[in-house]
Structures are given as C-alpha cells and as structure tokens.
Amino acid sequence: MKSKIAGLGKYLPSITMTNDDLTKFMDTSDEWIQERTGIKERRYAIKHKETTSTLGAKAAEIAIERAGITKEDVDFIIFATLSPDYYFPGSGVLLQRELGICDTTIGALDIRNQCSGFIYGLSIADQFIKTGMYKNILLVGAEMHSMGLDYTTRGRNVTVIFGDGAGAAVIQPCEDEGKGVLTTHLHSDGRFAEELAMKNPGSHGGYHLEDATAYEFPDKDSPGDIFVTQGMLDNALLYPNMNGQLVFKNAVVRFMEVIQEAFQTAQLPLSELDMFIPHQANLRISQFVQKKIGLTDDQVYNNIQRYGNTTAASIPIALTEAWEEGKVKDGDLVCLAAFGSGFTWGSALIRW
Numbered sequence: 001m002k003s004k005i006a007g008l009g010k011y012l013p014s015i016t017m018t019n020d021d022l023t024k025f026m027d028t029s030d031e032w033i034q035e036r037t038g039i040k041e042r043r044y045a046i047k048h049k050e051t052t053s054t055l056g057a058k059a060a061e062i063a064i065e066r067a068g069i070t071k072e073d074v075d076f077i078i079f080a081t082l083s084p085d086y087y088f089p090g091s092g093v094l095l096q097r098e099l100g101i102c103d104t105t106i107g108a109l110d111i112r113n114q115c116s117g118f119i120y121g122l123s124i125a126d127q128f129i130k131t132g133m134y135k136n137i138l139l140v141g142a143e144m145h146s147m148g149l150d151y152t153t154r155g156r157n158v159t160v161i162f163g164d165g166a167g168a169a170v171i172q173p174c175e176d177e178g179k180g181v182l183t184t185h186l187h188s189d190g191r192f193a194e195e196l197a198m199k200n201p202g203s204h205g206g207y208h209l210e211d212a213t214a215y216e217f218p219d220k221d222s223p224g225d226i227f228v229t230q231g232m233l234d235n236a237l238l239y240p241n242m243n244g245q246l247v248f249k250n251a252v253v254r255f256m257e258v259i260q261e262a263f264q265t266a267q268l269p270l271s272e273l274d275m276f277i278p279h280q281a282n283l284r285i286s287q288f289v290q291k292k293i294g295l296t297d298d299q300v301y302n303n304i305q306r307y308g309n310t311t312a313a314s315i316p317i318a319l320t321e322a323w324e325e326g327k328v329k330d331g332d333l334v335c336l337a338a339f340g341s342g343f344t345w346g347s348a349l350i351r352w
C-alpha cells in the first residue's frame with residue numbers, strides 16, 4: 001500500500017511587500033535583494049487578524065475540497081511551522097478548531113523541522129497510510145514570519161528573505177499500481193543547530209552559548225526569571241539569526257545528496273524526472289542545484305520571486321501552484337527536496 005497526494009491547496013495573504021517597501025525600514029535595495037536571492041516581493045498577513053493557523057486553515061479548506069472529502073473525513077492533522085501562533089500548544093489543534101472539527105477529536109501533530117517540515121510531515125503521513133492507521137491525513141505547512149522579524153538594518157540579511165503563506169495537502173491511500181509516494185528520505189546534522197536559529201526564549205537561558213554574556217544569570221532566589229530578559233531585547237536576541245554563507249554551502253551539497261538518494265532508492269534514472277520542486281530557500285540555491293543535475297528551466301518550479309522564502313509552506317505552495325498551472329500532471333515523476341535549519345533536509349519522490 002502506497003500513499004498519494006489527493007488534494008492540494010494554498011493561501012497567500014493579501015499584503016504585498018516589495019523590496020522597495022522594505023527600504024523604508026532598513027538600509028537595503030531592490031538590486032541587492034534580487035541579485036542575492038531572486039526575491040522581488042513577498043506576502044505579509046494582516047497582523048492581529050490572521051495567524052499561522054488561520055492561514056493554514058484557508059489552504060486546508062481548498063485541499064480538502066479538491067480531495068473530494070469533507071472536513072469531518074480528515075482523520076489526522078500534521079502541522080509544520082517554525083512561526084506558530086503560540087509557544088505551546090502547537091498550531092495543529094488551533095487548525096482543528098479553525099476548521100470547526102473539534103468534535104471529531106482526531107489527533108493533531110506538530111512538526112518542528114523548519115524548511116524541511118513539509119517533507120518530514122509527508123514522510124510521517126506516508127507511514128501512517130502504509131500501516132492502514134489513517135485514510136485522510138491533512139498535512140499543512142504554514143508560516144507567519146512577518147510578526148517576528150527585525151525590521152531594522154541589523155536584521156536585513158534575514159528579514160528580506162522571508163514571507164508569509166500556507167500550503168496544504170490531503171494524503172490518502174493510493175490504489176493505482178506504480179503511482180503515489182515512491183520514497184521519502186529524512187536527514188539532520190545537529191552540529192549546525194545555531195547557524196540558522198531563533199534561540200530565544202528557550203530553556204538554555206543563555207548558558208554555553210557564545211552570546212551568554214548578554215543574559216542575566218539566574219540564582220536560587222530567582223528561578224525562571226531569565227526566560228525573556230532585557231538583555232535579549234536590547235541585543236535583538238529574540239529574532240532569527242543566520243550564517244548565510246554556511247547555509248548556502250551546506251544546502252547545495254545536501255540538496256544534491258538527497259535527490260540522488262531518492263532516485264537510487266526508487267531505482268529510477270534522473271532522466272525520468274518531470275518536475276523538481278525545491279524548497280524555495282533562495283533562487284541562487286535552486287539554480288545551482290538545477291545546473292548541477294542538468295535540469296531545464298521547465299523541469300524546475302520556482303516562485304520565490306513572488307513569495308520570498310515561506311519555510312515549511314514553500315513546497316506545498318509551489319507544488320499547488322505547479323499543479324494548478326498544469327505543470328504537474330497524471331503520471332509525472334515529481335521530486336520534492338528541502339534543506340534548512342537544524343540542519344535538516346529531506347526528499348520525496350512521487351509518481352503523480
């Protein structure tokens with residue numbers, strides 16, 4: 001028994017933030033951003049009205065309808081995000097509530113694998129379908145980065161890259177011989193955990209980290225009072241940080257490895273690939289990988305130019321859009337691959 005993607009949906013919020021718009025807040029330029037990342041604009045959600053789970057619910061409703069099921073048929077939720085509504089509980093239960101299906105009391109699992117979150121989620125869904133545990137799994141990747149970025153020049157290397165959005169898929173058993181999810185591969189290397197991270201607030205409280213001096217240390221009389229400190233606020237330690245060049249170098253190597261692993265496992269030649277949908281990290285990364293594996297522009301789907309990097313949402317948004325445009329068709333061999341914070345990376349090979 002294999003699994004398949006039976007329905008896809010996406011939701012991009014309404015505010016279009018161009019590169020020029022960002023120059024009002026920080027010292028950057030449209031030229032710099034486009035040259036380094038390929039990004040022209042990104043979408044931002046309406047703050048205090050939309051949240052990560054409401055973006056996810058909008059994408060989910062479309063995916064559910066396209067899968068030909070009702071919300072009540074969903075028997076498990078998997079939600080991937082690095083920008084959740086709350087520190088806890090996870091956004092999966094909030095999505096369930098937003099969809100109005102709490103009476104079903106189905107399980108909701110949150111995935112914290114950043115840019116690889118959708119592929120990790122797909123792999124988990126695939127296993128649950130294969131064992132017969134569930135029949136209609138709702139897998140959502142959604143991000144609302146815009147609420148948590150540093151809009152001063154200090155944060156420009158990270159802030160210009162990210163955008164908001166959501167993508168969703170309904171995963172079902174696949175009856176067609178030879179079709180469906182052929183393989184998934186998941187990897188990580190925790191040695192690089194701090195190279196692309198938002199470390200605060202967290203249980204480490206600043207110990208053993210290079211920026212520990214910025215924290216006030218606790219004593220026996222004040223347990224717990226270091227969760228959020230003035231030092232964190234003053235030193236912008238409540239924002240994501242990224243070692244961009246190290247991420248770039250690792251990303252291109254790991255993308256290549258995990259794509260090759262997928263084709264080797266499936267015992268298929270790379271020449272059979274119809275559509276490669278990379279995590280939309282940075283257009284330069286996708287172009288580097290495309291060139292290395294010798295794919296034409298028609299074989300690679302990129303939309304980072306319009307949406308920026310939407311992390312866990314980027315693959316389901318791109319896959320949905322490619323499918324809507326008729327670029328993913330019945331019988332096509334589709335490869336998904338992602339790399340991101342952790343570092344974590346993964347791939348999935350699907351016969352559509």
Ligand code: ACO
Pocket residue numbers: 027028029032033036037115156157158160161196242243244245247248251280281282284309311339340341
């Ligand atoms: N606008 C203008 N100047 C900037 C900006 C900006 N937005 N950001 C950084 N700079 C400046 C820096 O301050 C620096 O100036 P200096 O030389 O005077 O010190 C200069 O540009 C070069 O900075 P670097 O950080 O070295 O820039 P780099 O050339 O590495 O480009 C980038 C940065 C685009 C992030 C690049 O490292 C990259 O592509 N990395 C890949 C990582 C990535 O794409 N991550 C996406 C998210 S993670 C993921 O999804 C996997």
